[in-house]
Amino acid sequence: MVEFNENNFLNMGPLSGRISRLLKEKMTSKQSSNKNLAGLIKPYGGELINLMASDQEAKELKKNSFKTLNCSDRNACDIELLLIGAFSPLNGFMNEKNYNSVVKQNRLESGLLFGLPIVMDTDREDINPGDSVLLNYKDQELAILEIQEKWTPDKVIEAKFCYGTTSLEHPAVRMISMERKKYYLGGSIKGLELPKRVFTCQTPAQVRENLPSGEDVVAFQCRNPIHRAHYELFTRALEANNVSKNGVVLVHPTCGPTQEDDIPGSVRFQTYEKLASEVNNPKIRWSYLPYSMHMAGPREALQHMIIRRNYGCTHFIIGRDMAGCKSSLDGEDFYGPYDAQNFANECCQELEMQTVPSLNLVFTEEEGYVTADYAKEKGLHIKKLSGTQFRKMLRSGEEIPEWFAFKSVVDVLRAA
Template structure:
C-alpha cells in the first residue's frame, strides 16, 4: 500500500483549497471563478498504481470548510451567474411556440432525459443543446468556451435534414416536450469525442458503442423552451423541488447509484454524514439514484425505483432525502464524476460521496477495466473547490461475525471474520428462492427483486 507523508497531505490540501471568495449581491461568499484551462482527459489504462492511500488520506484530512451559499442558505447553482435555469415556457405561450415549428423530431430515451434535465435546470447554466464551438470546447477541455466546467457534452443527434433557422418540435412517445431554435448543425468527430470523454475510441466501451451505433450522423445545437416533462412511471423532482426540502445552512451530501441499495451501501452513506469535513448537526444526505437508461444488463429503472421506495419506507431515516434522476449514464469514469457533481450541485448538494471506480465500466470483450479504481476520485478532488463542493470518499465497509459492519481496516487490524456474498451468488440465491442473509440485504428490497424474477419467469 502506498504511503503518504503528513507534509504531502498538507501540500495536496493546499492545492485543493478553495479560491479566495468575494461577496456578490444575493450570494454569500461566492468563490472567484477560475480561468479556463485544459482539463485532464480520462486516463489511459496503462500502468495505474494503486492510489487508495493517497486519495483517502487527502480527503479524510480535509477539515470542514465554509462553502458559498445563496441568501436562502443553500448551495449556489453552477455557472458564472449562479442562477438555476428554468426553461419551461408558460402554458399561454405553448400554442404559439408549436405553431412556429417547421420540423418535428422524435427523441430517443437518452435524448428525452437530456431535454428534461435541461428544462428543469439540472444542467444549469445550459439553456439548450451545445452548438459546434461549445461542443468542441467541452470535448477538448471539459469546459464551455467561457471557462465553465462541464464533464460531458450535452448534444442532440439526428439523421434528419435539420438546419440552422429551423424551429423543431421535440416529441417523445406521443407527447410534445420542447421547442428548439436550431442555431448549429455539425458532423461531430466521434472518435475524438470518445477518446477525450471516455479515454478510448474502442467499441468495447459501452458509451463508445452508444455514440457510434445509436447516435445519428449529425448534432444540432440551440436553445430550447420546455412544453412538458416526460410522463414517467417514477416521479423525478426538479432541482427547485429538491432544494425546497433541504435545510438551510447545512451540509447536503449526494449519494449517486444506479443499482438497488443493500445494507453495505446504506452503511456507506449513513457513515458519510459523520465524515471529518461534514458539519454536524443538521447535515443530510440526498439519495439520488439515476433511473434513466444505463447498461443493458442493469436492473430496469422501474424495478430500481420500487426498491428505493420500499427501502425509504423501511428505514424512515430523517437524515435522508430521496429523489430520482432521469439521467442517462455514460459510464465515463472521471468525466462522469464531474458531470454528477455538477448536477448534484444544482440540486443543492454541497458534498459528493464518491466511491471506488465511480461510473466505471469494463471491456465487453476482455473484461478489463477502462479506468483506474481511483481515477474518478482524483478528478473529483482536483475540481471540488472550483465547484464549491467537497468530496467524501466512500468507506471500504465489511460485515464481520463479531461486530457487524466495520471498516475493512478495522476488520483486518482486529482479525475479525469477514462474511462475503458476491453479486452473482446473490442473484443465484434470489432465483433459487433461498433465504438471503439479513446482514446483506433489506427484506423489502429482496421482495421487490424476487417479484421481478418471478414476473420474468
Template structure:
C-alpha cells in the first residue's frame, strides 16, 4: 500500500474526526506533528472509524532522530501501554492521534463518545505516578532499548477512577478484573499527549497494522470479525464458519479471526501460547474463507462497553461485521463467582449502537454437540430430542493436566498438543 504524507492541521486528537465526504477539512487547524494518512490502492468495503485511517509512524531515520531529539524523558512502557500506543500509532484506534486528554477522557467515560460525538467504547490513557512529569514535556516510551514512540504531553489530571469503573465496567468493586486493574495497576495521574510512532513493539507473534490487513482482504466483500482471547475449539470454529451463512452477511464473505494477544485477566492462557494454538489450527484447517491475524490489545473484561471497543478496532482493520458471542468480554466476581453481565447484554448493546458504529453485529449461534447430528443449534437439538454431549472448561483443564484423551468433537488434536507442551 502507498502512504501519502500529509501535514494535517489539527489542534487535538478530537479534531481529527473526518467523514468520508469531509476530507478537505484536514487543513483547517495547525499541528506541530506530521500525520501519515493511509492511501489505499486496494480498497475494502469498510471505511475507518472517523473516515480516515490514522498512521502516526515516522517513515525515515532522519525524522526518527529529529523526533527523539525533542524527548527529554525516557520511560519503560508497561505491557498495557505498549498495546495502547501501538494501536494509536498504527491506526487501530482511529481517529485517535494520541492518549486522551481530560476532556476526551471524561466524555468517553460518561457518554461513550469523543467530545465531537464520535462513538468510542473505553478511554485510552497514559497513566503515571510521577509527580514531576508535567505538560509540555516530550517523553519517549521504550521497550527495553527500543524506542517505540514519543508522546508530547498536553495535560495532567487526576481521574475519577470509581466513576470510570462504574461507567465502563458497570461496577467499581475491585473483584471485577478491569476495576482491579484501574485501581491497582494504573498510576495516580493520567496524561493526554500526541503520539509520534518510531518503531512497532517486538513481539513473539506478528501483529500486522490495519493497513497491512486491509491490503490482504478481498475487495467489495463482507468481512466478519471473530474476537477471542482463548484457544479456538471445535464449537468456536463451527460458530465463526457458520456465521458466513447468516442472512446479514453478503455472498462470498470471509471471516477474520482476530484474537487479542496482549494482557488479559490473570487466569487466562498466556498470549504467546494462544498464538501457537492459532497457528497450528490455521495450518490444520486451511480454510480459504478464514483469515487469521493477531491484535496487540489488552483486555478490560468490560462486557458491553468492550464489545463497542472491539467493533471500532475491527472496523479500522476493514471488517464490516462482528460476531457477538454470549457474555462477550464478560467476567466473574473473584469473591462470589457470579457473572457481572447477562449472557446477551453485549449483543443487545452492540445492536443498539450498530448504526452509529457502522458495523453490523452478528449474534453467535448457541451450538451444542449431539450424538446423532454433530453440532446443531440448541433449539434444534431440543426440538428433535437429540442427545447432547457436554464437557466443561474445568473438566477440560483437568483432562489436559492428567493426560486423558480429549474428544475430538470438543477440541482439535493440534491445539491440545500445543496446550500440553506449554502447560
C-alpha cells in the first residue's frame, strides 16, 4: 500500500487547478521554511527524525513484557543512527519493498536517494509480523521494534547490486552471507536508550547546534587514525572555490565496526581526541559517528553524504578510492579509484550538496606538502611511507617521521 502524502497526491492525475495550486504552494512554503532552519541545510527529506521515547514513555514501555532480540555491534549502530535521525528520512527498519528498491535502484519507494538497506536480521522462527520485540545490546534495552514484515532476502542479489560483486572476498558480502541471519525484519522502532560507548557520539541535532549559521560545512569522513596528509587535506578543503570564506570542516570519523584488520574504534577515538586538543583549530569541528562500515565504494559514498547532510553538512570530501577494498585472495581492487567520486557527483545535485575532490598530496623535501602534479612539474623530491611500512615501524618501535604522522597519534597507537 502506498502511503498517502502530498507528493503522491500531486502525481495521481488531473486535479482541479485550485487544489493543485494550493498543495504546491503549501509544499513550496514548507520547503522554503525548512531550507534555512537555523541557517543550516535542511535534513534529507525535510525533517530530522527523532525516534527516542520521552522518559515517561520509556518508563511505561518498560512495564510491558516483550520477546527479546539480541543485537550485534552492527545492529546497535543502525539502531542508534535510526533513533537520532542520522538515517533521516527513515523512521524504522525498511520494509521489503523499500529494501528491494534501495538494493536495485539506490532509492526508497518515495523516490529519495538512499545508499544501502537498513534492516534488522534474525534466525528466530518465533518472531513474526505483529510482534513487538525488545532490542537488547550488551544488557542494554535500546528500543522496541514493532515488526511489520519478515522475509527471506535474496542475498546474492543484495551483494551484486549493493557491492558490485558476489565474492566472499568482499568484506560486506562476507558480512551479509556469514554474519547476518536468515530473515530480515522491517518495522517502526521507539528508542529507550542509546548504546553506551567509550566515545561520545553527538546526535545530528547536537552537532547542528554548534555549526555556524549560513556558512558552508565540509564533512571529512575517515575510518583510520588521522595523519599529516589527512590534516592537510581537510584544512585545504576550506580553500576550495565552492566553499564559503567562513566555512568550517566537520571531522566526522566512523567509530563502529569496519574491516577485520582495521584499528579498533575505541583506539581510533583516542587518537582523534588527542589530535583535536593538540591542533585547537576553530575552523575544525570534531564529532564521532557510530556507523558500521560496509566498504561499499560508490554506494557507501552516497550513504555517507546523506548522513552528513542530516548532521548539517553542505559539502563532502570524496577521497580517491573512498570506502574501497581489496580482495584478500589476489589483492585486486573491487572498485575503480574514481568510482565513488563519479557516483557522488551524479547524486550531489539531487542531494543539494557539493563534493570537494580529495587532493592528491605528497610530501616533498623542498616544500612540504604539495599536490603530486605540482611536485612532478617542479621536479621536487617526494618522500613516501606506505601503510605497511608504518605499521611495521610502529610495532618495532622505530621513530616515525613527523611529516607522516603526528607524534601524539603515534604515542596513542603504541600505547594501545
